[in-house]
Structures are given as structure tokens and as C-alpha cells.
């Protein structure tokens with residue numbers, strides 16, 4: 001059976017899963033989304049993802065025409081119908097089809113799309129050897145222009161930085177905020193380890209408050225690793241003992257070089273290794289609760 005895609009209450013074969021070309025999600029990137037992972041049939045931190053989706057929608061004045069509990073059921077059903085146990089789930093809510101103008105009041109029915117499929121962002125070798133990344137010259141959106149806390153369908157800011165990374169032969173790129181501080185990567189949050197302490201930019205540094213990020217902060221605390229959400233500069237990255245990135249798709253991935261400078265000895269550090277293995281345990285244990 002072809003992959004079944006959920007669109008606003010109905011399932012369609014992948015090739016027939018279509019929405020209007022007048023949808024403002026397409027015309028203007030007007031909508032919100034989530035990227036989640038299922039492990040052994042359980043969606044990791046599903047409630048947190050749904051809460052973030054509804055908050056993103058609220059921030060752009062988009063009323064999702066479905067209750068949170070029905071949305072949770074729809075996500076689970078999409079996995080079931082596709083007999084998927086380990087999967088990546090993309091949940092998208094668009095503003096809906098409208099006129100060719102910007103006016104969101106002239107759109108009707110927001111569309112809800114749920115795709116459950118497989119994703120392999122990075123070659124397994126990067127989890128062993130670590131990524132080499134660069135700092136992009138494209139800064140993260142100014143929070144007063146479009147808050148990075150909104151996971152909106154408008155990802156051009158991140159795509160511009162991703163292009164810079166790819167042109168430099170890197171799979172990820174660091175984005176600074178409008179103050180020149182480290183914000184995050186194009187699709188992942190960033191952490192460093194310095195003198196045994198785990199540091200990451202605070203949520204008001206112009207970042208998406210990642211669900212994996214929050215899980216790692218909790219995990220570190222339970223392992224008695226001191227954590228601090230604090231502003232970081234490129235200097236802090238260059239003199240860090242370890243560095244890694246987090247995201248639902250990437251999970252926890254080590255970074256061994258930034259802007260062609262090795263981080264510490266250029267090898268994956270012990271705290272990173274510990275958190276990578278504990279995170280793997282957590283995603284499976286959470287589902288059994």
C-alpha cells in the first residue's frame with residue numbers, strides 16, 4: 001500500500017495528497033509545523049510538540065480547527081495506518097486557500113497535513129566522527145521581525161544559512177542573532193561543554209526552543225551535569241571542550257570543528273558521548289511510561 005497522508009480528516013495515497021495552489025501556506029509560507037519522531041510506535045514528547053504547534057499558531061493568529069486531543073489521535077492514527085513504528089512525522093497547518101492578496105481573513109479552512117515517513121538526515125559516520133560546521137553570515141531572524149520561537153512555514157532565513165553551509169561543504173551552519181551572539185543552527189539547537197558544565201543559549205537568544213534541547217537539559221540534570229542557559233559568542237565555541245547539536249531529526253550529533261578550527265582535540269568528547277547514549281535510552285523509555 002502506498003504511504004497514506006492525512007489531509008484535514010481524510011487519508012490519501014502519497015501521489016494524490018495535494019492541496020490548493022491558492023493555499024497561503026504555499027503562497028506566503030503562512031502556516032506552522034512540527035517535526036517529530038516515533039520510536040517503537042511511540043511519538044517522543046508528543047504533548048510538547050502539540051503544545052508548541054498550537055503556540056506557534058496562536059502567535060500568528062491562526063486558529064487550528066481541531067482540538068489538541070483530536071490532533072494527538074490523528075498523529076497516532078497516521079502512524080498506525082502506515083504500520084510505522086520508527087518514523088519521522090511532519091505535521092503542517094496552513095492558513096488555507098484564499099485570494100492572491102496577503103489578507104489572512106480572506107482565506108478559508110486551514111489545512112492540516114500529517115506525513116509519517118522515514119528520515120535519515122546525517123550519515124551514521126557523523127555520529128561517530130562528528131560534524132564540521134561553519135558560522136553563516138546570514139543572521140537568525142530578528143525576534144521583532146519574525147520570532148524564531150514560532151515554528152513557521154517560512155524557513156527561508158534558515159535555508160539561506162543552510163546554503164552557505166552547503167557551499168562550504170558543511171551539513172549544518174551556526175546562525176548568530178542580531179546581537180552577534182550564537183543563536184542556533186539552521187535546524188538544530190547548539191550546546192557546548194566547558195569545564196564540565198553544559199551551556200546552551202537561552203530561549204530569548206532568538207532560537208526555537210527545541211524539544212530535544214529541553215530533554216537534554218533535563219537529562220543532564222538527572223546525570224548531575226551542571227547546566228546553564230547563557231549567551232554564547234563564537235569565542236566561547238572556539239574555546240569549548242565539546243560541542244554538539246540537538247533536534248528531533250538529528251537527535252544528538254557531535255561537532256568537532258567550527259569555521260575550520262578543531263574543537264578541543266577534534267574528537268567526540270565524553271560528555272557528548274554520554275548524552276548521546278542516554279538520549280537513546282530516554283526516547284525508548286519515555287514510550288514505555
Ligand code: PMP
Pocket residue numbers: 035158184185186187188189207208209210211212213246247248249
Ligand atoms: N532550531 C530550529 C531552527 C529547528 O528547525 C529545529 C527543529 N528542526 C530545532 C532547533 C530543534 O528543535 P526540536 O528539538 O524540537 O526538533
